[in-house]
Amino acid sequence: MVTNKHIDVPLLKQHSDADAIVAEITVDGVKLIMASMYFDIGRPIEEDRSKIEAVLQHANGVGVLLAIDSNARSASWHDSTTNARGRTLDEYLMSKQLYILNEEGLNTTFRNRRGVSNIEPTIINNQLLRTVARWEISDQESSSDHNIIKQVIGQGDPNWESDDLQDVRYLFKNEKRDIFQENLKHSQNDAPRVVQCRNNRRPRYALCTCS
Numbered sequence: 001m002v003t004n005k006h007i008d009v010p011l012l013k014q015h016s017d018a019d020a021i022v023a024e025i026t027v028d029g030v031k032l033i034m035a036s037m038y039f040d041i042g043r044p045i046e047e048d049r050s051k052i053e054a055v056l057q058h059a060n061g062v063g064v065l066l067a068i069d070s071n072a073r074s075a076s077w078h079d080s081t082t083n084a085r086g087r088t089l090d091e092y093l094m095s096k097q098l099y100i101l102n103e104e105g106l107n108t109t110f111r112n113r114r115g116v117s118n119i120e121p122t123i124i125n126n127q128l129l130r131t132v133a134r135w136e137i138s139d140q141e142s143s144s145d146h147n148i149i150k151q152v153i154g155q156g157d158p159n160w161e162s163d164d165l166q167d168v169r170y171l172f173k174n175e176k177r178d179i180f181q182e183n184l185k186h187s188q189n190d191a192p193r194v195v196q197c198r199n200n201r202r203p204r205y206a207l208c209t210c211s
Contacts, residue, residue: 015055019048022055032063032128032153041071045085049092056096056125063127067149069120077102077121089121098123101151107137109147122149 002009008026012033015022022035035055039048048070055064073079074086077100082090093100101122102109109120122135134152 012058015051015058020051027154030154032065033059034065035067037066037068039068039070039072041085045070045072045088049089052092052096052123059125061127063131064123064125065128065132065151065153066123067120068123071119073117073119074121076100077118078104079118093121093123096125098125099129101132101135103135105137107139107147109137109149120149122151128153 006027009023012022012024015035019038019040020035021037022033025032025034033055037048037051039045052066055066070085070089072085072089073081073083074090075082076086076090076093079086101124102118102120109118124132132151132153134150136150138148138150
């Protein structure tokens with residue numbers, strides 16, 4: 001729902017369906033694409049991944065924000081475990097140099113009588129990386145087992161900083177970690193940055209971020 005008459009929000013019907021709402025938002029001549037997507041757990045996640053691909057191709061350099069009920073679990077968006085769906089989605093996001101806004105905290109994006117989890121990554125592309133000013137899970141009542149997630153775009157907040165937004169993420173074979181780190185250091189034009197790696201409970205691969 002948009003209550004500000006100065007914001008133009010046409011629906012992108014060619015990318016929207018029963019499980020996805022994609023809209024183009026224009027404010028003061030600045031355009032971005034926002035989408036709310038549901039990935040059915042009974043459907044191969046590769047099918048839904050193609051919807052992300054279509055939105056990115058349509059954006060063609062415009063800022064993109066995707067709010068996804070992924071039914072996929074991954075430590076990359078601060079869930080307590082990583083499953084096959086989460087690995088597939090996470091590796092795709094890395095291949096496209098997309099960024100995950102989710103922050104670690106006491107609240108989770110999903111909660112019901114069976115437990116809690118973080119299965120709803122909020123994803124942005126590089127064009128929005130320095131524009132998002134805040135991401136948080138609201139404590140406002142949602143009348144659902146999914147909590148409300150808030151993002152602030154385009155209004156700087158000096159009291160909020162994200163440690164999770166990284167400029168580059170790499171996926172590499174765990175047994176070649178030392179070689180990768182050495183090559184990465186030599187590839188930097190300035191002083192080498194600290195490289196932090198975590199394997200996300202995967203046997204062969206590790207997620208590496210530069211800070």
